[in-house]
Every structure is written in C-alpha cells, then in structure tokens.
Amino acid sequence: MNRHETGSRTEVGDVAADGRSPACARLQGLDVLQVEGLAHRVDGRQLFADVSFRLGLGMFASLLGPSGCGKTTLLRLIAGLEPLQQGRISLGGQPVADAESGVFLPPEARRVGMVFQDFALFPHLTVRQNILFGLRGRSGRDCRARLAWVEEMLERFGLAHRADAWPANLSGGEQQRVALLRALAPQPALLLLDEPFSSLDVARRLEMREEMLEIIRMSGTTALMVTHDAQEALFMSDLVMIMGHGGIVQAGTPTEVYEQPVDPFVMSLFGHMNVFAGRVDAEGRLPTPIGALPVPPSLQPGQRAEAHVRASAFLPVDASPEEGQGALVETAAMATAALAQGVPPGVFPWQVRGRVLSAHFMGGSSHLHVAPEEAPDQVLHMQAPGRFLPRSGATCSFWLRRNGVFIFPAGD
Amino acid sequence: MAAASAPAGRGGGLRLLRIGALVAAGLVVLPLLAVVVMAASFSDALPHLWRTVMPQLALNTLLLMAGVGISVIMLGCGAAWLVVRYRFPGHGIMQWALALPLAVPGYLVAFIYTDLLEYAGPVQKALRELFGWQGPRDYYFPEIRSLPGAVMVLSLTLYPYVYLLARVAFMAQSASLLEAARLLGRKPWPAFFAVALPVAWPAVAAGTALALMEVLNDFGVVDFFAVPTFTAGIFDVWLNMNDAAGAAQLALVLLVFTLLLILLERMARRRRRFDTAGPRAAGRGWRLRGWKAALALAACLLPVVLGFVLPVAVLLMHAARFWQESLQQGLMEQLFNTLLLASVVSLTAALLALVLAFAARLDGSATVRGAVRLAGIGYAMPGAMLAVGLLMALAWADGLINDAARAWLGMAPGLLLSGTMFALAHGHVSRFLALALGSIESGLARISPSMEAAARTLGARPAEVLRRVHLPMLRGSVLTALLIVFVDSVKELPMTLLLRPFGFSTLATQTYQFASDEMFEEAALGALFIVMAGIIPLILLVRAMNAPSSQSETARF
Known part of the structure; x- marks a missing residue:
C-alpha cells in the first residue's frame, strides 16, 4: 500500500465483527482459524507483514492475489509446512504456532487437511487406500462411521467403480475428487485448498467448482482456498481476502470486494479496465475523455485523481448497429428503456460517442476497441453483453454505468 | 528408441550393419551358450560335487546376498534420504562424497581391513598395548575374515x-x-516408510540388483576372507581340481542364480513406474540444527570414511613407504599391461556398441533388437562364469583349428585363442559391452528422428547426415563409453585371473597376488592407480548430478 492511501487496510476480523457480511456475522465467535500479525521473509525479501484474520465455523474463505504475493506461503504456514517467523496461528482457539513463545505443532498434529495443486495422490496406493490413509490408528465406532462415510462418498461422486484403480489411471477430475475426499476423511478442523483447479482444463473447472463446493458444504468443514482466479474466488467463497502489496488489501463478501474495491489493485483483479488520470476541477468533477465524472467528497478540487472504469461499464445505446439485430435481450431492453425514459437507470446522464476500431466476438459478450470523440488518439476497452459487432470505423454511442466507475486519489 | 526411422543407408551398408550387430551379440552370448552346452553334455551330474561342495557354496552365496542386500538398502536409502530431504552442514559435499566408495574395488578394501584388523595389525596391537593384554586369549576381537566381514566390506563398496x-x-x-x-x-x-520409500522402490530394487550382481561376481573378497561362494567354487574346482565339468556345472548354477536375480528385480519393478514429479519436485530440504545436524553428518560420513577415506589413506601410507619395492616388482610392466588391455577392450566395446546401436536405430527388426538386448546381458553375468564358458568355447575352437591345420598343413599352430590376450580381451568385452551400449544408446536417443529429417531436407545425403549430425552429437557419449569400460577393465579381477596368458599380470592380479602372499604393502602403489582410475567416472557422475537434466546419470550407475 503505497500510492493509494484511501483504502486503509481493512482488518478482516472487523468485517466479521461489524456484521457487514451476513455469512461472517452469523458465525461470529466460533473461530476455527485465527491468524494474528503474521509476517514472512524469503531470502531477505519481505513477502508479507501484519496479516491477521479469523475464520468462523463452516465458512468458505479464499485468498485471492497474483502469483508471488505470498498466499501459498500463508497457506503452508497455517498447515505447519513452513516454519513460522513472526505472529501467531490458532486453530479452534489453541495456538498451533507462535513465534514469540516458540510453540510449533508439526503438521500431523494440527488436524488440518489440504488439497494440493498437483493433488499429491500416493501413486503406490489405490484410490480407496489413498482416501483411508489418514484414518490409520483409529478404531471402534468412530472408525466404522468414517469408513461408511468414505464408501458413501465414493458412491455419491461416481468413484465407487474406481475405488481399486491406481491414481495414474484416473482423469484429472477424478484425481481431484479423490484428493478432496482423502483430505476430508479424517474430519479436519480446517481444509486448505492450494489452487485446486489450476491443473484442470478450463471446461472441467466450472463443473468441479460446483462439485467440490457441494462436498465441502456437506461435510460442514471450514475451508480456506488460495487462488489467482477472481471468478473462482467470487463463485465459491463467503469471504474473499485479497492479497497484494505485502499484506491483505481488502476482505469482504464477494459482492463487497467487487462493488466496493478499496483501491485500483483490487479492481484490477476483476477484469479489463480503462484508466484516466487528471485533476479534480472546481465543481468536484474529474474531466476525462468519457465525460466529467463526479468524485467522492473526500477528494478536494485541484487534487490529482484517477478514474478506473470497467470495460463492462459501457452499454451500447443502439443495440442493433449496422450489423442488424444482434444484441441480447438485455441490451435491447436497455435501449427500449432509453427510448421511453430518455436515460436508463444506473447510468450517467450523457452518452460516450466514439469510433469503433475493432470488435471481437467472445461468445457471451463482445469486446470492442473504441476511440472516443473527445480524445481520438486514446483507446477504450469495452465489453458489451451478447453479440454487438459494429463494423470498424462505425460511430457508436454508449451509456456509462455508474457502478463500473471508481475514482481514487493519485499521487503527484 | 524409435523402431524404424528412415533408412539412412543403402541396402548393402544396412546389411553389413545388421551382420555386425549379430556378430557382436554372438560374441557376448558365446560364453553363456558354452556353459549351458558343456554343463548339459556332462549329463551325469557329478554327485560328489553336489553332495560335498554345493550346499556350502549355496548357503554362503545366499547368506552373503541377503546380508549385503539388506545392508546396501539401509545404507543407500538412508544416506539418499538424508541428503535429499534434510539440510545440514557438509550437505553439499556429502551429496557426491557418498558415491566415492564405488571407486575402491571390494578386494582392495578387504585386503586393507585385514591388514588393519588382524591379530598382528595396528588396531589389535594398539589395543594390546593400551590394556596390557598378552595374547589372543585375553580379549575378544571380531574376526574380519568371516562371512559378516565379507558382508561389511562388500556393503561398504556397493551401497x-x-x-x-x-x-x-x-x-x-x-x-x-x-x-x-x-x-x-x-x-x-512413518511418512518416509508409508510414502517416500514405496514410491522410490523400483529404483531401490534396481540399485540393489546391481549390487547383488557384483556380489555374485566378486572373487577377491570371498577368496581372501575364505567364504567360498559359487564364484570362489568355480576357481577352486577349475584351478585346483582341474575339473572342467564341475566348473561348468557350478557356472550353470551361478547363471541360474543370476537369472533369478534379474527376474526378482523385474518383478519388483513390474508394478507401475511412478511418475511423481510435481511442480515442486523434491522441494527444499528440512533444515537440521544442533545435535540432529551433527548426527546426520556423522551418518553420512561413516560409510564414506570406512569405504573410501580410510582405505585410500592406508594405501597412500603404504605406497609412500614401499614405492621402490613396487617398482622392483615390475610395476611398470603391470601398468603397461593394464593400460594395453583396457585400451583394446574399451575401443572394441565402443565400436561394437556403435554398430549395435546404429543397427537397432536403422534396422529395428525384431532380430536386431533381440541381438541388442542379448548383447547387453553380459554385465549381469559373473565374470568367473563367463570366463569358464569362454575358455571352453575357445579351447574347442582351437582344437578345430589345430585338427584342420594338422590335416592340411601337417603342423599344429598350438593355442591361438584360449590362453592368449585374445581370450582375455574377449572376456572383458563380453562383460563390459553393456556399459558402452548404454552410454551410446542414450546418446543416440537424444538425436531425434526429426533432426535427421531436418538435415535431409536441408540437402545432406545419408552419409553426410551421419558425419555432420550423428557423430558430432555422439562424441560425448562415445567418450563416456570408452572411459567407463576402460575403468571397469582396469578394476576387473576374477575374469582376468582365469583368462590371462601365462606370466601376464595386470595391476589387479598383481595386487591380489601380493595380498595372498601377505605382502600387500608392496602392491599399494599399483592399488592406488586402480583407485585413481575408479575416481574418473565418479567425476563424470558428479558433473551429471549437477547438470540441470540428470537423465544420463541413471544410465549406468
């Protein structure tokens, strides 16, 4: 956190405490995981510092951030796979690692399960032997209950006929299910997931997300996932913690972090952006090629500021350009609304006009490069819903959604 | 290797290559075949042999294999696990130092430890002086020249x-x-035993099989320690009893043992080959501190000191005192003999290996591939067994030649093949061809078929491709092949003892001779040469270990 001082670092615990996030507030007081003041250096470089958060029972949380921000290291510290350098980690109220007092429970004593990026299935054991690996040493009713659970899960997730197969003969999705069941079989207090979907192909990912979530929800296990995929984090989590700049930058529910990003870094994780820099004018607006944007009251006239505008903030006014009627109902409805009321709801009361440089079809949406009339040498990135493919050189008009525009102060 | 790449030569060249490959394979297989034929032709098994000698030999051999097998697994896996998984002071050096004992042939270690630990040796002498003991009845000291002693010595050199x-x-x-x-x-x-070891088991089994093949091959240690195994039995029956049939039968039993060993190793490996390299293969080790670090270092140092540092120090000491005696005993001549033999053997082996490898690549028919595989089995065969088979085959061939010469020329030329340098070199080539073949095959595998295709599309004719692409790319592999065959030939003892022409000594046989005559000190300088030669391939190995792609290091060692 250097340039943008607006987003004073949010204490994640606070999120749960002040009840802004319902899922967190509900479970307040039942902290499964408590992380306090963690700091870590690698080869003299500060990876992160002053990381604190709590996870309530049954919560699914994710650590989202670019690669190299230390999120996997944080996960490994919680698991006990890395020596703790500074801070304290408690599981179920009991400290498992405390740099000050020197407490350090080895991983096997922490009751933490983990799904590894490469799944780490034992190649010399069958699927069933893999899943039962963590149950050794148990006996009696508890053990029988777990064995029954394992068989039920194998059945439920289509692995029953593969129970005696070798891991090498499984598909990626099957391997992932086995890895998850293996981690859950000993009933860990906390489940850690390290980029669990990164070794699956894109088509399988969406399917596996839902299935994994179902298994974890059914088991009622508290989970913490590390990912660099923003969609994944939003889709799966009750709580998203965004890591960068050597710490946790923002934490909140998926809608909070998406709709109220505390700084440009957080915004940048959620897709394409247009950035315009300038000075706040006397009327409290920031002049840009796409219009004079109103700034929050915290910004004084004359102060330098940056407008960050999501590509998805632009709505075509004419949903069926030369192309013919191509846009989805959504945009058509918008256009109808515009005709009826003059200005559709939730947009600024002016239109951005520009010359289309190129238009690319992406299936569910269309990506446009547009040179605004106000500044023809600049390029706007726009993402229009559905099929919207005007010819290159055509002039189009766009509404600008208010909730896709964010103004942050900029350094001088 | 790709079965059939584009035929690069004209029909005639290819046919020549194919014939060459079959001849090369025939040379290796000839001694094996001879053993089987001979043992079978003495159809009435020699009952006295089976009753008197065989049980003892079998028992000793089995006990020795069991002892060495368990020890090398414990020493080798333990040391490997320590250096891979943990970090402690001296870790970097230990990684390669742990391979050093491979440079010292087992028979040298046996001579040195006998020297040190026998009644008149410095250790017992010092103990007697220290405690004031008068004679052997005053104290107990373990006898090094025993089965446990042989297990210890062989384990130290083979782990x-x-x-x-x-x-x-x-x-x-x-x-x-x-x-x-x-x-x-x-x-x-427990995690090591539940996961790491089972996953590494195919490699451990392969290493253990290699070590046990050396145990079957060993003559120096078991002879010197008077623990007769099959190899020692062959010597005894052949040289002392002059019993060719008995030797052939013992050789056949030894062959069966070897084949069983190969079979066992295949079975251990037959379950899936694990491909477990993940995104963070191996990862960083766990740092050890304090007494744990000291313990880890000590555990790694122990086999290195006992298997390399101490023997070499003793050799250096003796060599410094007795170098003049060594020179007077014909050291230069033995050195010359050794170098000559090793040069002939390594050049021949490399040449045959090139023929075989190219034949397999260019021809790729089942016959040629079978020939290549046969040519590779010599290394698994105990030297004494090969020697017996070879001597019989060559004696038979000499007989034919002499009969023919007498019939046509009226005079007999005498022994042309057996009992000459030819027999000795032939034996070495049969045994060490596999080493050269492995090196050259792995080098050839690096030349992808598309490289040949690229050269051809750029306008090079087949012969030109060979000259401008294959040979330059193979230079390193051929050098490696020459080197490792050379070194193994220098170290070789049992086969050389059986096959050498009368009055012909190498460094290895001379050292053995002197040690048998209790004059080991005077052969120390020659022994030191053997160890120095043995260090050379280890240097190659260490370089391969440090290279980013460590494919080649598994090829031979």
Missing part, C-alpha cells in the same frame, strides 16, 4: 549403487506427496 538410484528417485518425488502424508497424520519417519 553407492542404491544410494545413487534412490537419490534420483527421492529427488523426483513431488514434495507435496510427503506433505500430504504429514497432514494426514504421519510423523516424518
């Missing part, structure tokens, strides 16, 4: 086979495998 292969296997294991085991409730050592 690096397991160490090197296990080390590579452990390093290839994804770190998350072990972490997963920890998170599922296993402490570090």
Whole structure:
C-alpha cells in the first residue's frame, strides 16, 4: 500500500465483527482459524507483514492475489509446512504456532487437511487406500462411521467403480475428487485448498467448482482456498481476502470486494479496465475523455485523481448497429428503456460517442476497441453483453454505468 | 528408441550393419551358450560335487546376498534420504562424497581391513598395548575374515549403487506427496516408510540388483576372507581340481542364480513406474540444527570414511613407504599391461556398441533388437562364469583349428585363442559391452528422428547426415563409453585371473597376488592407480548430478 492511501487496510476480523457480511456475522465467535500479525521473509525479501484474520465455523474463505504475493506461503504456514517467523496461528482457539513463545505443532498434529495443486495422490496406493490413509490408528465406532462415510462418498461422486484403480489411471477430475475426499476423511478442523483447479482444463473447472463446493458444504468443514482466479474466488467463497502489496488489501463478501474495491489493485483483479488520470476541477468533477465524472467528497478540487472504469461499464445505446439485430435481450431492453425514459437507470446522464476500431466476438459478450470523440488518439476497452459487432470505423454511442466507475486519489 | 526411422543407408551398408550387430551379440552370448552346452553334455551330474561342495557354496552365496542386500538398502536409502530431504552442514559435499566408495574395488578394501584388523595389525596391537593384554586369549576381537566381514566390506563398496538410484528417485518425488502424508497424520519417519520409500522402490530394487550382481561376481573378497561362494567354487574346482565339468556345472548354477536375480528385480519393478514429479519436485530440504545436524553428518560420513577415506589413506601410507619395492616388482610392466588391455577392450566395446546401436536405430527388426538386448546381458553375468564358458568355447575352437591345420598343413599352430590376450580381451568385452551400449544408446536417443529429417531436407545425403549430425552429437557419449569400460577393465579381477596368458599380470592380479602372499604393502602403489582410475567416472557422475537434466546419470550407475 503505497500510492493509494484511501483504502486503509481493512482488518478482516472487523468485517466479521461489524456484521457487514451476513455469512461472517452469523458465525461470529466460533473461530476455527485465527491468524494474528503474521509476517514472512524469503531470502531477505519481505513477502508479507501484519496479516491477521479469523475464520468462523463452516465458512468458505479464499485468498485471492497474483502469483508471488505470498498466499501459498500463508497457506503452508497455517498447515505447519513452513516454519513460522513472526505472529501467531490458532486453530479452534489453541495456538498451533507462535513465534514469540516458540510453540510449533508439526503438521500431523494440527488436524488440518489440504488439497494440493498437483493433488499429491500416493501413486503406490489405490484410490480407496489413498482416501483411508489418514484414518490409520483409529478404531471402534468412530472408525466404522468414517469408513461408511468414505464408501458413501465414493458412491455419491461416481468413484465407487474406481475405488481399486491406481491414481495414474484416473482423469484429472477424478484425481481431484479423490484428493478432496482423502483430505476430508479424517474430519479436519480446517481444509486448505492450494489452487485446486489450476491443473484442470478450463471446461472441467466450472463443473468441479460446483462439485467440490457441494462436498465441502456437506461435510460442514471450514475451508480456506488460495487462488489467482477472481471468478473462482467470487463463485465459491463467503469471504474473499485479497492479497497484494505485502499484506491483505481488502476482505469482504464477494459482492463487497467487487462493488466496493478499496483501491485500483483490487479492481484490477476483476477484469479489463480503462484508466484516466487528471485533476479534480472546481465543481468536484474529474474531466476525462468519457465525460466529467463526479468524485467522492473526500477528494478536494485541484487534487490529482484517477478514474478506473470497467470495460463492462459501457452499454451500447443502439443495440442493433449496422450489423442488424444482434444484441441480447438485455441490451435491447436497455435501449427500449432509453427510448421511453430518455436515460436508463444506473447510468450517467450523457452518452460516450466514439469510433469503433475493432470488435471481437467472445461468445457471451463482445469486446470492442473504441476511440472516443473527445480524445481520438486514446483507446477504450469495452465489453458489451451478447453479440454487438459494429463494423470498424462505425460511430457508436454508449451509456456509462455508474457502478463500473471508481475514482481514487493519485499521487503527484 | 524409435523402431524404424528412415533408412539412412543403402541396402548393402544396412546389411553389413545388421551382420555386425549379430556378430557382436554372438560374441557376448558365446560364453553363456558354452556353459549351458558343456554343463548339459556332462549329463551325469557329478554327485560328489553336489553332495560335498554345493550346499556350502549355496548357503554362503545366499547368506552373503541377503546380508549385503539388506545392508546396501539401509545404507543407500538412508544416506539418499538424508541428503535429499534434510539440510545440514557438509550437505553439499556429502551429496557426491557418498558415491566415492564405488571407486575402491571390494578386494582392495578387504585386503586393507585385514591388514588393519588382524591379530598382528595396528588396531589389535594398539589395543594390546593400551590394556596390557598378552595374547589372543585375553580379549575378544571380531574376526574380519568371516562371512559378516565379507558382508561389511562388500556393503561398504556397493551401497553407492542404491544410494545413487534412490537419490534420483527421492529427488523426483513431488514434495507435496510427503506433505500430504504429514497432514494426514504421519510423523516424518512413518511418512518416509508409508510414502517416500514405496514410491522410490523400483529404483531401490534396481540399485540393489546391481549390487547383488557384483556380489555374485566378486572373487577377491570371498577368496581372501575364505567364504567360498559359487564364484570362489568355480576357481577352486577349475584351478585346483582341474575339473572342467564341475566348473561348468557350478557356472550353470551361478547363471541360474543370476537369472533369478534379474527376474526378482523385474518383478519388483513390474508394478507401475511412478511418475511423481510435481511442480515442486523434491522441494527444499528440512533444515537440521544442533545435535540432529551433527548426527546426520556423522551418518553420512561413516560409510564414506570406512569405504573410501580410510582405505585410500592406508594405501597412500603404504605406497609412500614401499614405492621402490613396487617398482622392483615390475610395476611398470603391470601398468603397461593394464593400460594395453583396457585400451583394446574399451575401443572394441565402443565400436561394437556403435554398430549395435546404429543397427537397432536403422534396422529395428525384431532380430536386431533381440541381438541388442542379448548383447547387453553380459554385465549381469559373473565374470568367473563367463570366463569358464569362454575358455571352453575357445579351447574347442582351437582344437578345430589345430585338427584342420594338422590335416592340411601337417603342423599344429598350438593355442591361438584360449590362453592368449585374445581370450582375455574377449572376456572383458563380453562383460563390459553393456556399459558402452548404454552410454551410446542414450546418446543416440537424444538425436531425434526429426533432426535427421531436418538435415535431409536441408540437402545432406545419408552419409553426410551421419558425419555432420550423428557423430558430432555422439562424441560425448562415445567418450563416456570408452572411459567407463576402460575403468571397469582396469578394476576387473576374477575374469582376468582365469583368462590371462601365462606370466601376464595386470595391476589387479598383481595386487591380489601380493595380498595372498601377505605382502600387500608392496602392491599399494599399483592399488592406488586402480583407485585413481575408479575416481574418473565418479567425476563424470558428479558433473551429471549437477547438470540441470540428470537423465544420463541413471544410465549406468
């Protein structure tokens, strides 16, 4: 956190405490995981510092951030796979690692399960032997209950006929299910997931997300996932913690972090952006090629500021350009609304006009490069819903959604 | 290797290559075949042999194999696990130092330890002086010249086979495998036994099989320690009893043992080959501090000191005192003999290996591939067995030649093949061809068919492709092949003892002779040459270990 001082670092615990996030507030007081003041250096470089958060029972949380921000290291510290350098980690109220007092429970004593990026299935054991690996040493009713659970899960997730197969003969999705069941079989207090979907192909990912979530929800296990995929984090989590700049930058529910990003870094994780820099004018607006944007009251006239505008903030006014009627109902409805009321709801009361440089079809949406009339040498990135493919050189008009525009102060 | 790449030569050249490959394979297989034929032709098994000698030989051989097998697995896996998984002071040096004992032939270690530990040796002498003991009845001291002694000596020199292969296997294991085991409730050592060791088992089995083949091959240690095994039995029956039939039958039993060993190793490996390299293969080691670090270092140092440092120090000491005696005993001549033999053998082996490898690549028919595989089995065969077979085959051939010469020329030329340098070189080539073949095949595998295709589309004719692409790219592999065959030929003892022409001594046979005559000190300088030669391939190995792609290091060691 250097340039943008607006987003004073949010204490994640606070999120749960002040009840802004319902899922967190509900479970307040039942902290499964408590992380306090963690700091870590690698080869003299500060990876992160002053990381604190709590996870309530049954919560699914994710650590989202670019690669190299230390999120996997944080996960490994919680698991006990890395020596703790500074801070304290408690599981179920009991400290498992405390740099000050020197407490350090080895991983096997922490009751933490983990799904590894490469799944780490034992190649010399069958699927069933893999899943039962963590149950050794148990006996009696508890053990029988777990064995029954394992068989039920194998059945439920289509692995029953593969129970005696070798891991090498499984598909990626099957391997992932086995890895998850293996981690859950000993009933860990906390489940850690390290980029669990990164070794699956894109088509399988969406399917596996839902299935994994179902298994974890059914088991009622508290989970913490590390990912660099923003969609994944939003889709799966009750709580998203965004890591960068050597710490946790923002934490909140998926809608909070998406709709109220505390700084440009957080915004940048959620897709394409247009950035315009300038000075706040006397009327409290920031002049840009796409219009004079109103700034929050915290910004004084004359102060330098940056407008960050999501590509998805632009709505075509004419949903069926030369192309013919191509846009989805959504945009058509918008256009109808515009005709009826003059200005559709939730947009600024002016239109951005520009010359289309190129238009690319992406299936569910269309990506446009547009040179605004106000500044023809600049390029706007726009993402229009559905099929919207005007010819290159055509002039189009766009509404600008208010909730896709964010103004942050900029350094001088 | 790709079965059939585009035929690069004209029909005639290819046919020549194919014939060459079959001849090369025939040379290797000839002694084996002879053993089988001879043993079978003495159809009435020699009952006295079976009753008197065989049980003792079998028992000794089995006990020796069991003892060495267990010891090398423990030493090799333990050391490999320590250097791969943990970090402690001296870790970097230990990684390669642990391979050093491979440079010292077992028979040298046996001579040196006998020298040190026998009644008149410095250790017992010092103990007597220290405690004031008068004679052997005043105290107990373990007898080094015994079965346990042989197990110790052979284990100390052979554990690096397991160490090197296990080390590579452990390093290839994804770190998350072990972490997963920890998170599922296993402490570090249980996690090792539950996951790391079983996953590395195919490599461990391969290393152990190599070590046990050396045990079957060994003559120096078991002879010197008076622990008669099959190899020692062959010597006894052949040289002392002059019993060719008995020797052939013993050789056949030895062959069966060897084949069983190969079969066992295949079975251990038949379950899936694990490909476990993950995104963080091996990962960083766990740092040890304090007494744990000291213990780890001590555990690694012990086999290195006992198997390399101490023997070499003793040799240096003796050599410094007795070098003049060594020179007077014809050291220069033995050195010359050794170098001559090793040069002839390594050049021949490399040439035959080139023929075989190219034949397999260009022809790729089942016949040629079978020939190549046959040519590779010599290394698994005990030297004494090969020697017996070879002598019989060559004696038979000499007989034919002499009969023919007498019939046509009226005079007999005498022994042309058996009992000459030819027999000796032939024996060495049969045994060491596999080494050269392995090196050259792996080098050839690096030249992809598309490289040949690229050269051809750029306008090079087949012969030109060979000259401008294959040979330059193979230079390193051929050099390696020459080197490792050369070194193994220098170290070789049992076969040389049986096959050498009368009055012909190498460094190895001279050292053995002197040690038998209790004049080992005077052969120390020659022994030192053998060790120095043995260090050369280890340097290659260490360089391969440090290279980013460590494919080649598994090829031979």
